[in-house]
Amino acid sequence: MNKKLKFLLFALLSLSVLFVAACGDNEAEEEGTDGNTEEETTDSDSEQDGDAVGDDLDGELVVYSSRNEVFVQALLDKFEEDTGVEVRALHGADPLQVEEEAANVQADIFISNDIGGLEYLNQNGLLQGGEYENVDTIDEQYRAENNEWVAISTRARGFIYNKDMMSEDEVPTKMEDLLDPKWADVENGYVITRGGNGGMIGNVSALRYEWGDEKTAEWVEAIQQNASGILEGHGDIRRAVGSGEYAFGLVNNYYYHQQLEEPTDNNVGFVYADQGEGEMGAIANAAGLGMVEGAPNDENAKAFMDWILQEENQLEFVGESLEVPINPDLDPPFEDAVSVNELQLQDMPLKELGNYFEDTVSLIEDAGLDLELR
C-alpha cells in the first residue's frame, strides 16, 4: 500500500510539473495573440459592413455580465463561433467591479440586467460611446446619448402566482399593496429576491422616483418583514412559486414565460402591477450592454457591439430569457408575450435609474435587505 501511495504521489508531482510547463506555453500564446490584435487595429477600421463583422478578428474579448449565465453563455458562444474571438466571461459580475477596476481595466463589455447599473457607470465616465451599425433599430429612449449603453430587451415587473394556491383576484395588483402586512398571512406566503439583485435595485429606484425615499424605505421594510422567502435570484422565485413553495412572488414578466415552458410545476399566472386607472403603471426595466472605457481589446469590443445589433443577434440576446425585444420589428420569442405597447408603464425614463442607483443601494443596505436570505 505504501508503495502504491508513493507512486500516486509521484504521479501527482510529475503531473504538476507538466502543468507548469503547459502554463508557460499558454503565456507564450497569449503574448502572441496580443501582438495580433494590435496589428488588427490598423486594418479593421474599414470593416463596417454588418455582415463583415467578425472577419479578421482575433484574440479575446472579456465580458462581464450581471445577467443570468444561462441566457448569456449561448450568445457568447455564437459570437465566438461567428468571429473566432475567444470570449472570456465573468458571470454574476457587479457594475461596481468595473468601477473598482477603473485604474486596471479588465472588462471590454459589460452586460447588465439593470439599466441603472449601466447608466451609473456611464455617469462616472466608465463607458465609452460609439456609432454602431444598425443602432437605429433601438429607440433613442433605450440608449445613452452616444450609445455608451444600448438596451436590447425589456421587461415589466409584476406578481407570479401559483394557480393551485390562489386565484387571480386574490393576487395583489399594485406595489403599494405590499405595504399591507396582511400578505404575510397568505398560505405559504410570498417571496422576493435579495436586495443585492439588479432587478430589485431597479424596482426600489423606480419606487423612490415615484414615492420619495420615506415611503420607499417603509415599503422595503414591509416586504422584508412580511415575505416568507428571500431568495438569491428571480429564477429561484419562479421555481419556488411553480412548485408551490410560496403562493406568489415579485418578479419580471419573463420569468412567468419561462415557468410556463417548464415540463412540470407550470400552473402559474402573472399579474402586471399597477395597471389600474390613475395608477403609476408597471415598473419597467431593460437589459442591455455597454463598452467599457479603456477596454483592453477595444477592437473586438466594437465588433461585438456591431455584431449584437444585427437583428438575429438581438433575438439571440433575448434568447431563452423570453423577454420582449425592444426593436419593434422583431417578434418576441415567447409568442404570447404582452407587448410593451399594450401595458401601462411607469413614466420614468430608464436613464433616471442611473441617478438613483447609488442611493438605492445604500437604502437597501440600511434596511439590511441586501444580506437577508431565508
Add this chain to the structure above:
Amino acid sequence: MMRDENNKEMHNKKHAKVGEDSSPALLRFINRFWFQMWRGNPPGPILVILGLVVALLMSIPIFYVVWRSIFAGADSWLRLLDGRIPQLLWNTLSLTVAVTVAAVVIGVTLAWIVIRTDLPGKKAWQWLLALPLVIPPYVGAVTYIIVFGRSGWARDVWESIPFFTAILGDYNLNIYSFFGVFLVLTMFTYPYVFLIVSASLRRMNKNYEEVARSQGFSTAQVFWKVNLPMLRPAIGAGAILISLYVLSDFGAIAMLRYVTFTAAIYFQRASFDTASASVLSLVLILLTMVILWIEVISRKKSKYYQTANTFREPDTLALGKWKPLAIIYVSVVFFFSVFLPIAVLIYWTSIGIGLDALDSRFFEYAWNSVKVSGLAALAAMILSLPVIYLKSRYPSPISTAIDKMSYAGYALPGVIVALGMVFIFNTHIPSLYNTFYVIIIAFVIRFLPQAMQAGEASLSLVSPRIDEAARSLGSPPWKVMVKVILPSIMPGVLAGGALVFVSSIKELPATLMLRPPGFDTLAVRVYYNASEAIYYQAAPGALLIVLVSLIPLRYLLKKY
C-alpha cells in the same frame, strides 16, 4: 559549555573588529543578541530570508484586511455595529455552538460504540463513519436540498404515504432554515471528533477502569467519571476544529440561505462594499482568535497522563440487549452522512451523463481545477521546507514567529484571505490581478500548514546528526536542507502535497472571489449549477470532487 563557546567566539570577533570605523559596541550587541536568540546556532542568512519571505507572504493578506478595516471610517463601523453585527453575531455563534455540541455528541457516542463495544463489523465501521470527511459540506448541502427540499424526494415519499399526511399534515420540512444548515454541517463535520476520540479511546488504559469497577461503578458511571474526563483533550481538539470550520464555511451556508459572517463578507464584497466587508472580517478574525485562545487555555490547564509501561487494552463491552439499538444508531448516521449523499450524486450523475453533461466544458473546468490545485500543491511543498526546517533545526523566537505566521491563512476563513488578496493585487500588483496565479497563491496561503504538518512529521524522524555531518563538510544550511534532508523526508512532503491538492480542489469561497473571467473550476460550477437547480450538471463535478478527496483519506485515518 555552549555559552562558553559563544563567548569565546564573540571574543574573537571583538578582536577582529578593533579599529574599524563602525560602532563596534553596537555591532557586538546585535551579534550577541542574534546568537542568543538562536541559542548559539544561527542558520545561514539565505534560509532565514527564505523563511521570512514565506511567512510574510502567508500573513500579508490578513494584515491588509485588518489595516483596511481600521481605516474603514467611523461611519461604516457605527452603521455596522448598530444594525448588522449583533444579528450576525447571533446567527454565527448560535450555529457554531449548536453544530459543535451536536457533532461532539455524535462523534463521541459513535467512537465509544465502535471502539469499546462488540458492535458487529466494528473494523469496517471505523473507516465507514469517517467517510463524510471526503464530502465537502457544500456538496452535502446540494444533496440535502435535492432530497429534503420542498419539491424533493422526501416530499414525494411523504405524500405517497397516506398515514403521514393524515396524521402529521402536509410535508413541512424547510431545509432552508437554521435547522437545515445545522443538520448539514453536523452530518459532515462530526468525523473530526469521531476520529480524534477514537484514537484516544484506543490508547486508554484498562487499569483506571478496573479501579473504578472495583469500587462498584456501573458501565455508565465508568463512562461519565473515568472515560469522559480522560477524553476531554480529544473532545476539545475536535470541538475546536469543528467550530473553526463552522465559522469559515461559506458554500453550505449560502446554499441553504443562511447568513453568517462569512456569507455576509462574501455578499458585501460581491456588491463591492469593501469597507463593510473588511469591518465584518475584523470581527470574524477576532472571533476566530477567541476560539484559538480558548484552545491554548484549555491545553495549559489540563494535564492527563497515561501510564505507558503497564498499558493493557481495555475489555470489549458486550452490548447485549442494546445491540439492535446501537446498530440502528450507527446505520442511521451512516445513511444520512454517507449513503444518501453519495446515492443522490450517483443518481444525478447518471442522468447527467445521459443528458451529455460531460461535455468539453466539463473537462475544461476539471482541467482548471487540477491545474490550480496541482500548482498550489507543488508550491506548498516547496515553500513549506524552509519553514519546517528552521522550526525543527534552529528553534528560536524568529522561527517560532515564522511558523505561527504561516498558520494565519489556515486558521482564518477563505473569504478573508480572498478579500485581502483582491485589495493587494488590484491596487499594488495589477499585472497579476485577474489571472489564475492569484487563485494558486490563495490556495497556498490557505493550505500551506497541511504541507508543513506532514513534512514536520517526517523531519522529526531524521536525526539532526545527519545535518551536523553535512554542515561539518562545509555546506550552508539551505544546501543541507535541499541536498541531504529533502530526499529523506520526500514521502512526508509528497503526502503534504496531496493534502493541499485535495483541499484546493474542494475550496470554494476564495476561488469564487478570485477567479478571472472565463476561468471556472469544478467547485465553482457545482456551486453555480446547484444554486440554479441544474442538478444533473452539478452532480458529476461534485462526485468527481468526492472521489479525488478519497486519495488522502488513508493518510488522515492514520494521522489520528
